[in-house]
Amino acid sequence: MSARAQRYSVVAIVLHWAIAIAILAMIPLGWWMGDALEAPETRAQAVAAFQLHKSIGLTVLALSVVRVGWRLMNPGPALPDTMKGWERAAARATHGLFYVLMIAMPLTGWLYVSTAWSVDDGRPLEVPTVYFGLFQAPHLFGLSALPEASRATIASVLEFGHSKMAWGALVLTALHIGAALKHQLVDKDGVLGRMVPGAPDGASAPAGPARTFGLLAGFLAIGVAAAAALWAFSTPPARAPSGAEQSIGSEETTAEDALAPPPTADSLPAANGAHVTVAVWRVDRGASSITFSGTHAGVPFEGRFSRWRADIAFSADDLDHSTAVVTVETASASDGVPLHDNSLPQEEWFDVTRFPTAVFHAAAFRERGERAYEARGALTIKDRTFEVRLPFTLSISGDRAVMDGSATISREDANLGMRSDPDAEYVSEDIIVRVHVEAVRAQ
Numbered sequence: 001m002s003a004r005a006q007r008y009s010v011v012a013i014v015l016h017w018a019i020a021i022a023i024l025a026m027i028p029l030g031w032w033m034g035d036a037l038e039a040p041e042t043r044a045q046a047v048a049a050f051q052l053h054k055s056i057g058l059t060v061l062a063l064s065v066v067r068v069g070w071r072l073m074n075p076g077p078a079l080p081d082t083m084k085g086w087e088r089a090a091a092r093a094t095h096g097l098f099y100v101l102m103i104a105m106p107l108t109g110w111l112y113v114s115t116a117w118s119v120d121d122g123r124p125l126e127v128p129t130v131y132f133g134l135f136q137a138p139h140l141f142g143l144s145a146l147p148e149a150s151r152a153t154i155a156s157v158l159e160f161g162h163s164k165m166a167w168g169a170l171v172l173t174a175l176h177i178g179a180a181l182k183h184q185l186v187d188k189d190g191v192l193g194r195m196v197p198g199a200p201d202g203a204s205a206p207a208g209p210a211r212t213f214g215l216l217a218g219f220l221a222i223g224v225a226a227a228a229a230l231w232a233f234s235t236p237p238a239r240a241p242s243g244a245e246q247s248i249g250s251e252e253t254t255a256e257d258a259l260a261p262p263p264t265a266d267s268l269p270a271a272n273g274a275h276v277t278v279a280v281w282r283v284d285r286g287a288s289s290i291t292f293s294g295t296h297a298g299v300p301f302e303g304r305f306s307r308w309r310a311d312i313a314f315s316a317d318d319l320d321h322s323t324a325v326v327t328v329e330t331a332s333a334s335d336g337v338p339l340h341d342n343s344l345p346q347e348e349w350f351d352v353t354r355f356p357t358a359v360f361h362a363a364a365f366r367e368r369g370e371r372a373y374e375a376r377g378a379l380t381i382k383d384r385t386f387e388v389r390l391p392f393t394l395s396i397s398g399d400r401a402v403m404d405g406s407a408t409i410s411r412e413d414a415n416l417g418m419r420s421d422p423d424a425e426y427v428s429e430d431i432i433v434r435v436h437v438e439a440v441r442a443q
Contacts, residue, residue: 310437
């Protein structure tokens with residue numbers, strides 16, 4: 001065996017320390033999150049920490065699979081001949097258990113969140129796993145679609161196993177460190193130096209420049225990743241971008257389609273049983289918006305619907321025959337927070353697959369003061385229809401109108417997020433919807 005074969009490879013060393021640091025950091029983070037969720041002052045940070053915890057866990061799982069494959073293709077250095085038989089058996093057993101935990105611990109965590117069930121609360125918890133804010137990790141094996149009783153049982157077993165494996169990892173780590181120190185300080189056989197760069201390893205040949213560069217690059221990458229994770233934990237988002245104009249994926253409006261196709265009188269529903277004879281308005285989509293706001297874990301958020309249309313027939317002098325129908329594509333909801341943007345389309349929230357649109361039909365208007373009005377109508381979200389009152393101001397100059405209004409929507413009325421958060425512990429019960437419309441007279 002050559003002198004270089006006495007050492008672990010650069011890949012093995014970097015993977016060893018990357019996985020070890022990640023697991024040892026994840027265990028106290030996991031313990032902290034459970035308590036932090038109960039305190040309002042740390043709830044927002046805990047919500048962000050859960051996403052970080054899950055993202056790092058998935059990374060550990062992927063790196064562990066790579067490490068196992070690498071180890072099978074590149075066996076590590078032989079154990080020293082001076083080791084007793086029981087020491088060899090203990091070393092092999094410890095390493096084997098480490099490999100099991102490296103894969104089983106993150107895998108049970110992934111399976112647990114795949115059940116979409118909270119063991120602590122005893123109810124569904126349909127929170128997506130957004131990998132470092134980049135993409136949504138899928139649930140495994142259809143666990144979230146099982147009956148609630150089955151999900152509860154499976155989640156309980158997985159959560160128990162996941163938490164107990166954390167203790168197992170700490171015990172094995174203590175044994176591993178103790179054995180490494182014995183090799184270094186008592187046996188002085190150079191075993192520690194095989195995995196710790198810079199420590200004496202008993203190899204006759206010095207490390208070459210390629211190995212040194214590889215180790216430096218690998219540990220630099222570990223340091224950068226650790227610093228980024230620490231920053232993400234210590235500085236969770238204080239709030240979404242104001243107005244949600246930044247990075248929410250809203251569609252650009254070209255000059256050609258800035259004005260929505262004008263509705264016709266025949267396309268609008270009648271008000272109070274009479275045919276519509278009032279002015280019909282064409283919405284300037286580029287200048288108009290529908291936004292929503294509330295709080296999540298005490299942190300304000302503000303988002304918008306980027307795709308919607310409004311068919312409006314309105315005359316201040318003929319409120320009895322005025323009407324409006326606003327159709328919103330619920331899949332276009334976004335506030336720029338990856339966790340929110342991946343949650344909103346799901347079944348518990350807008351359920352965009354089954355209910356791609358929400359519709360507000362306003363058929364009753366009344367004047368509240370100078371240029372102040374109120375629209376009363378029916379809002380349909382998913383399979384719920386309920387009454388909404390929309391106070392608004394209106395300014396008409398020639399053939400152009402500017403309208404601003406807001407309404408409060410109850411999540412309970414709309415059946416939004418009521419399985420995971422029925423008591424509004426996390427997401428505010430009331431969501432404020434603001435409407436800004438600029439339109440020109442079409443006929």
